[in-house]
Amino acid sequence: MRFFIGFLLLSFRAFSQNSAIIVDERNKDIGSQENIYKVRADYVIQNTLAKNLYLLRADAEKGITVRASKKTMKPNDTTLIVVEFIPEATGKFSKPVNLITSAEGQPFQLSLSGTIKSIKTDDKTACFYFGRPNRAGVKETPPIVVYEDHPKRDNSNKIPDNTVAVNTPKVTPEPIIHETEKKPAEATKPQPIKDESVLSPELYKPNNIVFLVDVSSSMKDSTKLGVLQYSINYLIENLRPTDRVTLISYADSVKVLKEGLSGNNKEELSEAVRKLKARGLTKGNKAILFSLDKALQHYISGGNNQIILATDGKFRFYSEDQQKFRSKQGDKQVLLSTIAFGDDKDAMSNLKDIASIGNGNFIHIKSKNKAKDQLLNEIKEHSLIR
Numbered sequence: 001m002r003f004f005i006g007f008l009l010l011s012f013r014a015f016s017q018n019s020a021i022i023v024d025e026r027n028k029d030i031g032s033q034e035n036i037y038k039v040r041a042d043y044v045i046q047n048t049l050a051k052n053l054y055l056l057r058a059d060a061e062k063g064i065t066v067r068a069s070k071k072t073m074k075p076n077d078t079t080l081i082v083v084e085f086i087p088e089a090t091g092k093f094s095k096p097v098n099l100i101t102s103a104e105g106q107p108f109q110l111s112l113s114g115t116i117k118s119i120k121t122d123d124k125t126a127c128f129y130f131g132r133p134n135r136a137g138v139k140e141t142p143p144i145v146v147y148e149d150h151p152k153r154d155n156s157n158k159i160p161d162n163t164v165a166v167n168t169p170k171v172t173p174e175p176i177i178h179e180t181e182k183k184p185a186e187a188t189k190p191q192p193i194k195d196e197s198v199l200s201p202e203l204y205k206p207n208n209i210v211f212l213v214d215v216s217s218s219m220k221d222s223t224k225l226g227v228l229q230y231s232i233n234y235l236i237e238n239l240r241p242t243d244r245v246t247l248i249s250y251a252d253s254v255k256v257l258k259e260g261l262s263g264n265n266k267e268e269l270s271e272a273v274r275k276l277k278a279r280g281l282t283k284g285n286k287a288i289l290f291s292l293d294k295a296l297q298h299y300i301s302g303g304n305n306q307i308i309l310a311t312d313g314k315f316r317f318y319s320e321d322q323q324k325f326r327s328k329q330g331d332k333q334v335l336l337s338t339i340a341f342g343d344d345k346d347a348m349s350n351l352k353d354i355a356s357i358g359n360g361n362f363i364h365i366k367s368k369n370k371a372k373d374q375l376l377n378e379i380k381e382h383s384l385i386r
Contacts, residue, residue: 020101043080313350
């Protein structure tokens with residue numbers, strides 16, 4: 001009986017801790033990888049408490065580095081945790097990371113696993129990033145060094161607080177290392193690790209994007225659907241694992257082609273976009289309301305939740321549809337932006353009105369060269385952390 005009561009107490013403590021945090025994906029598996037130098041994974045965690053939650057430290061094996069975008073999480077706030085390490089041997093691996101927070105109960109556990117078939121020992125560009133591969137501009141972020149537990153040492157690693165006092169310049173915190181291994185300030189600074197993603201996690205919130213693509217007969221013009229496919233695929237290449245994508249097509253019926261996929265599933269998403277073909281009649285108003293349901297199903301609190309409607313605008317979004325669109329959201333906010341093709345003045349005016357109703361932007365795509373930047377900039381504008 002005492003054992004059973006003790007088990008219940010331990011379970012309750014673990015539940016109380018876990019209920020304080022939710023995470024986009026607690027256990028990440030990178031699968032089998034070859035020619036790897038470094039492994040990295042991103043986790044977006046959210047504070048579900050009605051009070052501030054503080055990240056105190058991270059406990060993990062020696063050699064694992066952990067970063068946090070911020071230490072203090074307000075109610076319903078999110079923060080990004082980045083875990084990375086340099087593998088020393090091939091084969092299967094499983095790396096647990098325990099986050100110690102101000103909430104009572106057991107540590108919040110994350111894990112990173114997979115299989116490494118071969119290691120690059122002389123090429124530091126061979127980095128498997130459970131996110132978007134390095135491609136664009138460089139941004140430095142301060143690492144948090146985590147050391148392996150040892151009975152004779154205090155292995156608590158306090159997570160630096162990135163908060164900034166009002167009217168004072170922001171100071172990049174130095175990593176906190178083991179007390180017995182402290183060195184002069186100049187010696188403790190690690191080499192900065194490059195974050196070359198276009199949608200840098202330090203600058204842009206996670207995205208929940210629903211692409212609603214018109215494949216009606218009026219979109220058969222090759223310069224319309226072809227340009228749209230090109231611009232969507234360019235955006236997909238820049239998405240991160242923390243981003244979620246749903247792809248819906250509509251004409252005489254509404255079809256969900258892909259739902260809630262991580263931005264890491266680039267090949268699967270790109271293949272679905274490539275297979276889009278124009279046919280049928282336009283039922284845009286019903287498709288918008290349907291896509292809102294999907295956006296709400298995958299809603300990211302504190303993130304950018306957005307529907308991107310791509311069409312030539314030859315349908316009407318009536319007042320009763322507009323009312324349903326607003327009432328369905330409740331206290332959540334889902335933006336609705338429109339990508340317009342063609343030069344029909346009535347259609348363009350219609351799409352401008354729809355974007356205004358959805359608190360989004362009207363984007364008129366006229367050329368392939370500008371299309372990719374127009375779509376990416378739209379996502380960057382609404383996901384930018386301000």
